[in-house]
Amino acid sequence: MNIERRSTGSRRASAALVSRAERLCHDQNLRFTPMRRRVLAELAASPEPLTAYDLADRVREEKRVAPVTVYRALEFLLDAKLIHRIVIRNAYTACDHAPHHDATPVFLVCTRCGTVEEVPSEAFQRDLSETIAEAGFRPKSRVFEIEGECAKCHAAP
């Protein structure tokens, strides 16, 4: 299966991602409005994560929009698990993998080119859950993000 394997440089099939989202929303009786579609399309088309204000600027080229409107669209897309928030960048990125993955993926964020690679990592989390269980801690959400140089950037001059 060679679905949109995004990584450094490679373009994402934005249209495919958006129509997948459309089907998913339809199936779950969620409203995939023009604004939500537009925001997701911008994220899917971008090789790197975008901030809410980045998104507002891009949408604004077509239609006047306030940041809060973008934030609302982002909130919806996050809830629908169609996008991820990259906390170390205060930015957002379209979800590369099929939705409904329970395990929070690891994100490899390149400090040079800014791209993000999404690495599913179930085993990784299984190991950790022992430690967490020992502490009696009940996890609700996780943030695992790694900064560094991606292979492409490291090879480059």
Next chain:
Amino acid sequence: MNIERRSTGSRRASAALVSRAERLCHDQNLRFTPMRRRVLAELAASPEPLTAYDLADRVREEKRVAPVTVYRALEFLLDAKLIHRIVIRNAYTACDHAPHHDATPVFLVCTRCGTVEEVPSEAFQRDLSETIAEAGFRPKSRVFEIEGECAKCHAAP
């Protein structure tokens, strides 16, 4: 007496933490100035992470201070590995363990009481590094944070 509340039971001795920091800075020829000492002391005394503006407010009770001054102290303390940044809270917390730990710890952040437990997790990272190496990615820094309810809060009504 002057043991500060830190609700996971592992209370921190603020004074001990500060004097440890003092020794460490002296050994490394770093300047442990009054402002840096004060900021670290506030963090060490707090059961939960504090934002830069929280810190500014607390320091301000004694002496007028601008946020940027606090940010500079935080930057120094982060570089010296005396504190951690909790990105999912935009806040900072004193480092519980001996300094010089290379492996980034996992932080268990309680959504109810707000406390943070710092869990060193070397094994955890060893597993992950294979995946990362396969991607040709050269990690520089990592963020592993987990939100949930701590044991105390979960037991409480």
Next chain:
DNA sequence: AGATAAAATGATATAACATAACAGTCAACG
């Protein structure tokens, strides 16, 4: 001690990220 260079802090302004509150609009459904 005085000169001086580097580091730290003060002061002000502004950038960047995010939410509150309320009014208006649109779509679904009885």
Next chain:
DNA sequence: CGTTGACTGTTATGTTATATCATTTTATCT
């Protein structure tokens, strides 16, 4: 066709972080 609830618009403000330049403090050398 009118009510309801979800979505969006608008304005304002809150929160987190950095830029810039002036001033003070500290370390070091002579």
